[in-house]
Amino acid sequence: MFADRVLSGMRPTGNLHLGHYHGVLKNWVELQQKYECLFFVADWHALTTHYDSPEIIEKNAIDMVIDWLAAGVDPSKAVLFIQSKVPAHAELFLLLSMMTPLGWLERVPTYKDQQEKLTEKDLSTYGFLGYPLLQSADILIYRANRVPVGEDQAPHIEFTREICRRFNHLYGKQSGFEEKAEAAIKKLGSKKSKLYRELRNRYQEQGIESALEEGKSLLNTQQNLSMGDKERLFGYLEGGGKMILCEPETLLTKASRMPGLDGQKMSKSYNNTISLREDPESIRKKIRTMPTDPARVRRSDPGNPAVCPVWQFHLIYSNDETCKWVQHGCTSAEIGCLDCKGPVIEKVLAELEPMRERARIYEEDPVLVRNIIADGCEKANQLAEDTMRDIRSAIGLNYS
Structure with a gap:
């Protein structure tokens, strides 16, 4: 009934890093080859937790889209747009809020989790409580039937499915x-x-x-x-009525294995990232100074790759032969830590070089980026308005 359509979005956090690439963007690049894809900047979602610092959102949004393009997201194959430039997201969010039980929102697992994690923010706001419903509106407005998420976000898709079924049940009953x-x-x-x-x-x-x-x-x-x-x-x-909205399916993505420079998850908050457009010399310095096995104090001491953050990079970037060389050389003390880091440096630089080249085009001519976004917003608006016409008619708000 509905076309195979993928929707995914990211909050505008500015320049992206290797964690974003391996966790999200590589998947987007693959999906755009198989499906009709819409990728959006979730700037309204950013306001749910950063309502007191909105001045950073626009610059972050543009920087983030440049990184999408640099990573290989193709505007000729996917629609790239900004959430707030498609007003229908807000209209559907409002209409869905009229029929969404309050208890459904309060039981979303991330609601209390985020409140506990972000204790420095006052998140006792209507917007924060309602952001899972805004996510539902983001998906349903395009009748997207496939949404790529990690396991931690799967409850949000199930919530959207429940909202979709409730809407179709309430408003899909035509006369006769x-x-x-x-x-x-x-x-x-x-x-x-x-x-x-x-x-x-x-x-x-x-x-x-x-x-x-x-x-x-x-x-x-x-x-x-x-x-x-x-x-x-x-x-x-x-057993219901007319299917006005499309019930989305979860496309579970593999959990990102990308560690940070200190072995923790790569995150700006931990200051352990490598940015997609970072200067090569900066990358070399960061990897060369990465912590290694703390028990390996001297060059002659044998090491244990299992407790070394550099080994986690080898598991992502190195082939079997190199990994065997590292395992043997480290545990026998035949190679030093700088020797071990060399192949990682070269692999990371090789991965990022074409991204820097693609990004340079947009950095030198920012109008190109804004034109891509404007074109994407126009396409997204058209798709969203098609859905809203059916929704208004079903609810009885078309006044024709």
């Missing part, structure tokens, strides 16, 4: 819906009509999930049905 659905079934032909009814009964009466999937597959192959009839039959199959 069943009669229209029955008329649409007849258009399938006698054999497929019978199969559709059997699958619908098996799902609704026995809860057999495979029957639901078979029914959806059957409808997806029908070329003679209008979009409206397909929507009715999808909803009738599930």
Whole structure:
């Protein structure tokens, strides 16, 4: 019924680092080859925790998009836009808030977790409580059916699915819906009509999930049905009404293994990052001065790679032969720590060099970046408005 469409966003934190690249951007570059992708700057989300320092958001947003482009995100294959430039996000957020139970928001796992972690901020605000619903609006406004997230964000997608089902249940009931659905079934032909009814009964009466999937597959192959009839039959199959909004699926991404220079998770707050556009000499210095096995005090002391932050970089960047060389050389004290760091330095520099080259084009001509964003915002606005027309009509706010 709905196209395979991926949506993902990032808060504008400014220049990105290797943790962002290995955790998110590499995945985006792969996804844009397979799906219709929309990637957005979540500037309104930034205000939920940085409402008292908004002046940094615009510059951070532009810097971040440059890093996306440098990492290989292609504006000819993906739509890049800024959340606040698509007002429909806010309109849908408002409309969804009218039908969202307060308890649903309070039980989102990250709500209390973030309050406990960010104790220096007053997060007892309506915006912070409601930000999972704004995330839902971000997804549902584009009828995105695939959302790449890590396991920690999976509850947010499940929350969005619940919101979607509730909305479709409340507002998908057209006058004469069943009669229209029955008329649409007849258009399938006698054999497929019978199969559709059997699958619908098996799902609704026995809860057999495979029957639901078979029914959806059957409808997806029908070329003679209008979009409206397909929507009715999808909803009738599930026992509800017309499917106005699309229930998204979670695309679980691999957890990023990118460590920081000190062995902790790479994060600006730990001051242990390597930026995507960082100067090569700065990178060399940072890696050369990385801490190693604390028990290896002298060059002649054998080391233990398992407790060395540099080894974590080898696991990401080095081939089997190099890793064996490190393991043997470190544990036998045949190589020193600077020797061990050499291949890592070269691999990191080789990975980042093409990114710096791509970024230079946009650094020298910032208008290029703003044009890409403007074009993306225009496309996103059009898609969002298509959805909002259906939503306003379903709720009874089109006043036509």
